Amino acid sequence: MSVLSFLAPLSRLDAPTLLGLLSLVAAALLSVISLIRRAPHPGKPS
Amino acid sequence: MNGSTAAVLTDALILALYLGLFFHLARKGRGHDAVVGGDVSFPVQAFAYVATYISAVALVGFGGLAYTYGLQMILVAAGNVWLGTWAVYRFLSWPTRQWQQRLKARSPAQLLGLGHHSPLLGRALALVFAVFLAVYASAVIKGAAVLLAEILPLPLWTLIWLTALAAGACVLMGGLRGVLYTEAMQGVVMLLGILIIVGAVLVRVGGPLDGMEALSLLPPDARADNGFTALSSGETGWFIISLVLVTSVAVWAQPQMMQRHFAVASRNQLARTSALAMLVLTLLVGGIYFASSLSRLFLPPVAGPDEVIPLLVRTLLPHVGMELFVLAVVSASLSTATALCHIAAVAVAEDVPARRSTRPAWLLGVSLCVLISGACAQIKGQLIALLCATSWGMVGATALVPYLALVLFNRRSASAAWGSACLGFSACLAWYLLVSRSTALVPSLLPSLAGIPPFFAGLAASLFGWAAGSLLPLAAPRKTSLPF
Numbered sequence: 001m002s003v004l005s006f007l008a009p010l011s012r013l014d015a016p017t018l019l020g021l022l023s024l025v026a027a028a029l030l031s032v033i034s035l036i037r038r039a040p041h042p043g044k045p046s
Numbered sequence: 047m048n049g050s051t052a053a054v055l056t057d058a059l060i061l062a063l064y065l066g067l068f069f070h071l072a073r074k075g076r077g078h079d080a081v082v083g084g085d086v087s088f089p090v091q092a093f094a095y096v097a098t099y100i101s102a103v104a105l106v107g108f109g110g111l112a113y114t115y116g117l118q119m120i121l122v123a124a125g126n127v128w129l130g131t132w133a134v135y136r137f138l139s140w141p142t143r144q145w146q147q148r149l150k151a152r153s154p155a156q157l158l159g160l161g162h163h164s165p166l167l168g169r170a171l172a173l174v175f176a177v178f179l180a181v182y183a184s185a186v187i188k189g190a191a192v193l194l195a196e197i198l199p200l201p202l203w204t205l206i207w208l209t210a211l212a213a214g215a216c217v218l219m220g221g222l223r224g225v226l227y228t229e230a231m232q233g234v235v236m237l238l239g240i241l242i243i244v245g246a247v248l249v250r251v252g253g254p255l256d257g258m259e260a261l262s263l264l265p266p267d268a269r270a271d272n273g274f275t276a277l278s279s280g281e282t283g284w285f286i287i288s289l290v291l292v293t294s295v296a297v298w299a300q301p302q303m304m305q306r307h308f309a310v311a312s313r314n315q316l317a318r319t320s321a322l323a324m325l326v327l328t329l330l331v332g333g334i335y336f337a338s339s340l341s342r343l344f345l346p347p348v349a350g351p352d353e354v355i356p357l358l359v360r361t362l363l364p365h366v367g368m369e370l371f372v373l374a375v376v377s378a379s380l381s382t383a384t385a386l387c388h389i390a391a392v393a394v395a396e397d398v399p400a401r402r403s404t405r406p407a408w409l410l411g412v413s414l415c416v417l418i419s420g421a422c423a424q425i426k427g428q429l430i431a432l433l434c435a436t437s438w439g440m441v442g443a444t445a446l447v448p449y450l451a452l453v454l455f456n457r458r459s460a461s462a463a464w465g466s467a468c469l470g471f472s473a474c475l476a477w478y479l480l481v482s483r484s485t486a487l488v489p490s491l492l493p494s495l496a497g498i499p500p501f502f503a504g505l506a507a508s509l510f511g512w513a514a515g516s517l518l519p520l521a522a523p524r525k526t527s528l529p530f
Contacts (some may be wrong), residue, residue, distance in 0.1 A: 008259075010258070012261075012262035014272065024127060029134070
């Protein structure tokens with residue numbers, strides 16, 4: 001049994017809906033990464 | 047103290063805190079220019095953008111549609127995040143700010159008029175913005191009042207006037223800066239309220255993946271003919287795709303959204319603003335559409351889409367949670383109403399008379415907006431209903447091409463901009479009145495095309511108008527470089 005089997009319900013989505021869902025997840029992840037990378041650090045001019 | 051007394055006291059306390067913070071933040075704009083407002087920090091920018099973008103229509107109306115159409119509505123959320131936010135901050139926000147500074151424009155109407163060498167165009171656009179947005183604000187205000195009636199024992203007409211007055215007071219006290227600060231606070235309240243209901247739904251269905259699995263097993267119906275986890279075929283599928291484009295592209299040229307870019311402090315600020323706005327919007331609209339789709343698993347059949355979210359809230363949340371959710375949706379409406387009221391007031395006080403606004407003119411502009419939107423919200427007229435339904439598409443079809451030509455392509459032409467705005471406005475209006483299935487006043491003149499959204503018809507005509515105006519001798523669009 002694959003370690004990713006918990007993601008099996010995603011295969012129930014058709015391609016456009018899956019794309020929409022994944023693009024939302026990607027937007028959230030990229031936003032968080034961008035905010036963390038651009039956060040001002042102590043001792044470093046922002 | 048019995049349970050109902052405690053509930054009333056809790057309601058009063060939460061509402062008092064909300065209103066206290068609202069007016070405290072509105073006063074932060076005092077001492078600044080009421081029309082332009084100055085720079086604000088990136089969290090304020092991001093939350094204000096989202097709060098202006100998302101009204102109760104998106105949360106309650108489209109949330110209900112997600113129950114009806116299933117997970118395919120996630121495409122609308124994805125469009126709002128990528129096209130309506132990322133693309134705006136990537137391509138439009140900084141050029142808009144630069145053109146605004148260069149032209150010394152104080153409002154979106156002035157930006158387009160001065161940008162295309164035609165102050166008269168700016169005045170004409172301001173008139174369109176004032177009429178359509180003041181009336182559209184009435185729908186937004188009524189939406190907030192209807193929801194407030196769930197937690198306040200006051201008649202609806204009183205709540206409508208109180209909401210209109212609150213929006214007007216915010217604009218009058220704080221100008222654009224006050225509006226931005228209160229919108230940011232309301233964006234936070236919206237996020238909290240939506241996260242509560244999304245969390246409650248996910249707990250109820252056993253998590254997102256189990257929920258999707260169960261949803262995929264439901265039999266298809268007429269609205270979701272490929273099931274509730276797939277894009278529908280034929281006309282319904284195209285309806286969803288048109289919803290994606292109308293809500294994500296028409297927003298680019300809404301003046302209340304353009305004006306948010308006037309408060310951008312620097313180009314470096316934009317990356318953080320964009321990231322935070324995308325994250326908040328993903329959680330808000332992605333969350334509510336996802337949760338509403340899954341609610342089909344346990345909610346009884348409903349009479350109409352608008353009843354889904356209120357029923358969901360009543361079913362899952364305790365009283366305090368319900369009040370927070372009501373405040374979240376009221377925030378969505380009130381933030382949009384203050385933004386619309388500000389644009390309409392600027393149009394009346396400064397853009398249409400074509401002179402710098404004075405304090406009495408500003409008071410007159412805000413008062414007129416409160417009176418028009420409050421009065422229109424009280425009456426059920428066909429013309430008002432039509433103006434409300436058509437506002438978003440009409441403003442978008444009129445202003446989008448001249449706006450993009452200026453800020454994206456640096457093209458400036460009075461005749462092309464006039465041609466584009468006039469044809470876009472006329473074609474969109476004609477499509478609404480004579481062709482569109484949902485709004486036509488007569489049997490559709492073009493039944494085979496009745497499903498095409500009027501915004502697209504207006505946009506096509508607007509592009510044609512730009513091209514035709516460009517062909518006039520001595521009026522070809524001139525490309526002007528900005529010192530980016």
